[in-house]
Amino acid sequence: MESIKIKKATEQDIDRLQLIGKQTFAETFSSENSEENMREYLEKEFSIEKLKSELTDENSEFYFAKLDNETIGYLKINIGQSQTEIKGTNSLEIERIYVLREFYGKKVGQILYYKAIEIAKGNNVDYVWLGVWEQNLRAIRFYEKNGFVEFNKHVFVLGEDEQTDIMMKLKLN
Template sequence: MDKIKVIKATSDDVEPLKKIGIETFSETFASMNSEENMKAYLEESFANQKLLTELKNPNSIFYFAKYEEDIIGYLKINTGESQTELKNTKSLEIERIYVLKAYHGKNVGQLLYQKAIEVAQEINVDYVWLGVWEENLRAISFYKKNGFVEFDKHIFRLGDDEQTDIMMKLQMKK
């Protein structure tokens, strides 16, 4: 899998972003949520206009993981006012890292994570933070392995279901 490339998405990438976003979110969470809640979340979160607005936002950056010509995962990071909660000018939020199940265990998530840390170092933030569903044990383990610690909780709405996310933070070395 040494041919995986991480490339920045552009405003021309609405359709591929929508496709990988829906596919990876569905693979990850469909079995644990109702069909109605999944449908409502996917329609709202991956609407073309919403994605285009996010892609054009200078404080939100998307990266694709590509293997040969296929997009196999993606990363979304936010800074400044684009962060979903903390909005600290000295922090970076990893809002999403998703990888197709067929590529789990092949270092794709780690490559996307490393891109987020590289950006955090470039813009000289004090810490990186994220929210992860308390039932997504695989992701929690991944972030703990990479040095993140829990610091709070918040509610994430999936359709009409309120779910608890664990908020995690990584202090950047100066």
């Protein structure tokens, strides 16, 4: 088996990004959410217009995890004013790390995570932060294993449903 490669996404990758984004989000959360809320969220958050504006934002970056030329996961990071909540210049937000379910347990998420940390260190930020759904215990354990600690909570709206995200951070400096 070939090794997993990380490739920065560009505007030319918008269709692939939309596909992997919708597929991984649906695989991760469909069983715990209504079909209607999922459909509304996926159409809004992964619309071509929204993805295009995110891909052209100089403070946001997407990276694909690729295996044998197949996209199997992706990472989205934000710095500066593009962070969804904490707008401090000394932090980096991991907005998304998603992996196709069939590749769970194969260290794909860890490889994408290491890429985010590499970028954070390259930007000389003090800490990395993220929000994770309180019911996504698998992800919470992953981030705790990587040294993240809870520091707050915030509301995440999925369709009509208000959910609680745990905000976690990792101090780098």
